[in-house]
Amino acid sequence: MDQKALNMKEICIGFNGVQVLKNIDFSLEAGQVCGLVGKNGAGKSTLLKIIQGLYRADQGSIEILGQDVRESHGKAFDSVGMIFQELSLIPEMSVLENVFLNYEIKEHNMIQTRQEECKVQEFMEKYNIHIDIYEKVKNLSSSDKQMVEICKAVLKDKKILLLDEPTAALDDEQAAKLYHMVSQLKENGISMILITHHLKEIIENCDTIAVIRDGIMTLHAGTKEVTMEKMIEAMLGQEQTDLSFARSISEIDKSRPVLELREVQTEAIRTPLSLQVYPGEVVGLAGLKGCGRTEIFRAVFGLDPLKSGEIYVSGKKLRLRGTTDAVKAGIFLIPESRRFQGLSVEHTIKFNIEIPLLKKLTKRLFLDEKEGNRTIDEYIRRMNIKSNSREDKVKSLSGGNQQKVVIAKALATDPKVLLMDDPTYGVDVGAKAEIMKIIDEFKKKGGAVLLASSEIEEVNQNCNRILILKNRKLSGELQNEDYLTVSQDKLAAAIQ
Numbered sequence: 001m002d003q004k005a006l007n008m009k010e011i012c013i014g015f016n017g018v019q020v021l022k023n024i025d026f027s028l029e030a031g032q033v034c035g036l037v038g039k040n041g042a043g044k045s046t047l048l049k050i051i052q053g054l055y056r057a058d059q060g061s062i063e064i065l066g067q068d069v070r071e072s073h074g075k076a077f078d079s080v081g082m083i084f085q086e087l088s089l090i091p092e093m094s095v096l097e098n099v100f101l102n103y104e105i106k107e108h109n110m111i112q113t114r115q116e117e118c119k120v121q122e123f124m125e126k127y128n129i130h131i132d133i134y135e136k137v138k139n140l141s142s143s144d145k146q147m148v149e150i151c152k153a154v155l156k157d158k159k160i161l162l163l164d165e166p167t168a169a170l171d172d173e174q175a176a177k178l179y180h181m182v183s184q185l186k187e188n189g190i191s192m193i194l195i196t197h198h199l200k201e202i203i204e205n206c207d208t209i210a211v212i213r214d215g216i217m218t219l220h221a222g223t224k225e226v227t228m229e230k231m232i233e234a235m236l237g238q239e240q241t242d243l244s245f246a247r248s249i250s251e252i253d254k255s256r257p258v259l260e261l262r263e264v265q266t267e268a269i270r271t272p273l274s275l276q277v278y279p280g281e282v283v284g285l286a287g288l289k290g291c292g293r294t295e296i297f298r299a300v301f302g303l304d305p306l307k308s309g310e311i312y313v314s315g316k317k318l319r320l321r322g323t324t325d326a327v328k329a330g331i332f333l334i335p336e337s338r339r340f341q342g343l344s345v346e347h348t349i350k351f352n353i354e355i356p357l358l359k360k361l362t363k364r365l366f367l368d369e370k371e372g373n374r375t376i377d378e379y380i381r382r383m384n385i386k387s388n389s390r391e392d393k394v395k396s397l398s399g400g401n402q403q404k405v406v407i408a409k410a411l412a413t414d415p416k417v418l419l420m421d422d423p424t425y426g427v428d429v430g431a432k433a434e435i436m437k438i439i440d441e442f443k444k445k446g447g448a449v450l451l452a453s454s455e456i457e458e459v460n461q462n463c464n465r466i467l468i469l470k471n472r473k474l475s476g477e478l479q480n481e482d483y484l485t486v487s488q489d490k491l492a493a494a495i496q
Contacts, residue, residue, distance in 0.1 A: 003066045005030045005160055005191035006051065011060035013046060020046050022215045024060070028160070031189045033182060035202030035223075038212035038235055039428035041386075041398035044195055047212065048162050051193070053077030065159060081153030083163045089145060091138035096120055098137055099152050123151050127184050143174030147181065154190065161185070161192045167201060172288075179205045197428060198455075199231055211235055236430050247483050248444050252464065254278050256315055258448035259331070259417045261300070264309035268295040271473045272309060277417065277448040282439060284463030284480075285452040287495050292472030293452040294336060297419045300450070301333040302326040313416060327356060330416030334406055334423050338399075342406040345395040349387060350376045352394055352405055356413045379408040384434060400431025407438060418442060420451045424458060436462055456495075460486045468494050 006028040013021045021043050028034055038044045049055040050062070053069070062069050065079055089098050096113075099120055105112040120133050129151075131144050140148070146166055153161055163182075167175040182192060182205060194206060202209055202223075209226050211219035211234040219226070219234035257276035264273050269292060277283045285293040298304040300311060302320035311318045313329045320326055326333075335341035343352055353376050354361065361372045376390045383404040387397060394402055403423065410418060420439070424432040439449055439462060453459050459466060461483055468476035476494060480486040 003030065004028060004063070005032070005065060007061075007063040008051075009061045011047075011050065011057045011062070013050065013055060013057050020215050021050075021057075021212075024212075024215075024217050026210060026217065026220065028191050028193065030159075030191055031186050032208065033186055033192045033194060033206045034208045034210055035206035036193050036195050036210050036212070037199065037202060037231060039398070039400070039430055041401075042212045042235075042428075043215045044212055045164075048082070048164070048193070048195075051160070051162065052080050052082055079157070079159040081156065081158030081161050083146070083149045083153065083161060083166060089137045089148060092136060094134050094136055095131055095140070095148050096133045098148060099133075099155060103156060119155055120151065123155060127181055129181070141174065143170050143177050146170070146178055150181065150185070154185070159190060161190060163192060163194045165196055166194070167196060167198065175201070199228060199429075202231070203228065213237060232429060235428070247440050247462065249482060250280060250444075252278050252281050252481075257312070258314055259300070259450065260312040261296075262310045262312070264299055264311065265307045266295065266299045266304040267307065268292070268304060269299060269472050273472075273474060274309075275467060275474065277450055279446045279448060280443050281465065282443055282449040282451055282463045284459040284466040285450065285469055286456070286459050286466050286491060287469035291469035291495070293469055294421055295472060296469075297333055297335075297421050297450070297452070300326070300417075300419055301331060303333075327413055327415075330414075331419065332356075332410035332413055332415040332417070333419040334403075334410055334421060336421040336425065338402055338406050338425075342409075343394050343402060345402070346393065348391050348393055349380065349385065349397075349405055350390040353379055353409050353412055356409060375412065379412055382411075383408045383438065398431075400427035400434075403427055403431065403435065404438075407435065411438075411442070416448065418447060418449045420449060422453055423451070424453065424455070432458075456491050460491050466491065470495070 004027050006026070008024060008026045011021055011024040012019065024047065026047070036044055046055065050057050064077065069077060090101065093101070096116060100116050105115045117133065124131060124133070129147050131140065131147060137145060137148065150161070166178055170178060185192065194202070196202060206223050208222055209219065209231060210217060211231060213235060219231070257278050259277040261273060261275050273296070285296065287293060295304070299306060302322045302325055306320070311320065313331065318325065318329050354372055357372070357375065358367070361368050373390065380387065380390060385401050385404045385408065387401065394405055397405070407423070424435055427435070439451070443449060451459070451463060460480060464481050466478040466480055466486060467474055468478070478486045478491070478494065
């Protein structure tokens with residue numbers, strides 16, 4: 001095709017004297033899907049913000065649909081739509097109201113609801129989407145919400161779509177539905193840049209692959225020319241990339257569990273549920289989205305009250321009136337959403353890690369500042385949290401480093417049990433390996449881990465034993481003491 005949808009040459013940008021992007025050359029053909037890959041903090045988001053017109057590059061040229069926009073933040077940028085990882089929909093409004101929010105079709109200052117209805121219905125029919133346009137968004141599945149976001153962008157005549165982790169909250173079936181739509185959009189000449197940490201999705205659904213490492217484009221080629229190994233090498237260079245490092249294997253003492261649930265029921269868990277986790281053991285919870293793993297974590301951490309049943313830690317029955325009781329008993333939750341459930345991103349690293357330690361660090365009504373600083377610095381070192389100092393705000397850190405702050409908070413309380421709900425969600429390959437090594441070290445010291453992950457590979461590579469969940473019930477158990485017995489295929493079949 002003669003005219004590229006996007007053409008960028010020698011793009012450079014820096015902040016506070018630090019160069020973030022260095023001489024980036026990047027192009028996108030009309031109707032092409034490019035997978036943009038890189039570690040957290042590599043420069044992907046900065047590049048997208050330049051394409052959106054939110055940032056102006058320090059140097060270089062940019063053409064969108066053949067129009068030079070380097071000196072102008074004008075109409076060309078209106079052709080670019082962003083589908084964020086955290087969706088921008090209003091839950092209490094209908095699908096129709098969300099699609100045309102602030103872009104209503106009006107005649108004589110009157111909203112033309114009928115015209116809006118026709119436009120959305122035409123879009124739904126064209127892309128074979130079955131969503132009630134009058135339904136409130138809060139009642140939609142995660143994949144249908146993504147469809148609504150895309151509908152908003154396409155009906156605003158966006159020719160380039162930037163999709164940031166579009167399948168992060170989707171199960172396999174929902175992800176397949178989304179990628180079918182991506183294929184249809186591509187056939188209609190819409191160009192897309194797709195960011196995801198699921199590298200297999202990139203290979204299966206993208207025409208080209210671009211990799212950024214430390215602000216430099218280290219790879220930009222057709223997907224057919226790129227192997228998984230080549231992509232990871234371009235992402236991480238000489239860094240450790242092997243997620244299958246040797247986990248410690250030791251005989252597990254099953255005389256008394258560290259954590260035990262006996263016939264537990266909550267408002268969400270309606271069938272009595274029992275399980276045990278022993279010292280030095282990592283037990284996986286595996287199942288499709290909605291299987292009940294988060295509900296188990298909420299019960300054990302005191303977020304959802306028990307309707308019946310009992311929970312024991314090291315043989316002692318717990319009375320959980322809330323999360324404070326759980327932490328006192330030696331339980332700590334690494335939640336599914338670090339930004340909204342695990343961190344105060346507007347505060348510093350120090351503030352976040354110190355929160356659960358305030359009582360421990362308080363002496364005679366005063367906080368021991370010196371001991372607090374020593375403790376925080378030690379965890380920054382142990383967790384390899386990349387920051388300038390303990391006073392850095394958490395929001396300034398990459399996703400992987402934010403997750404390490406959450407884990408540091410947990411470990412600082414000296415827990416007996418770690419509940420980990422998708423602990424590597426939205427982090428890059430390198431950070432993922434580091435987090436898994438932290439889990440292995442905790443286990444070697446006699447800690448117990450209950451681990452859930454949306455990635456099958458993560459469960460079978462890190463769990464000694466895997467519990468299968470379906471419809472918030474335990475339906476089976478797989479032994480995996482050598483981390484090799486349960487293959488990904490076997491686990492995938494078991495959760496269906």
